Amino acid sequence: MAGIVNYISESYNELKNHVTWTSWPEAQRLTIVVAAFSIVFSLVVWGVDSLFSQVIEHYFEWIKS
Numbered sequence: 001m002a003g004i005v006n007y008i009s010e011s012y013n014e015l016k017n018h019v020t021w022t023s024w025p026e027a028q029r030l031t032i033v034v035a036a037f038s039i040v041f042s043l044v045v046w047g048v049d050s051l052f053s054q055v056i057e058h059y060f061e062w063i064k065s
Contacts, residue, residue: 022030
């Protein structure tokens with residue numbers, strides 16, 4: 001049990017005294033960048049998925065006839 005308490009105490013000390021936190025405006029800017037990239041990436045994946053879906057659908061229609 002003492003090991004867990006020591007681990008938590010050392011972790012808290014590390015986060016409080018040795019970690020350099022980004023400023024609030026920088027964190028907001030980076031959050032917007034991540035959100036925008038996520039939206040663009042999801043749209044690209046959706047587009048590629050739709051394209052492949054159409055290609056496979058046409059392929060199977062071609063095989064049936």
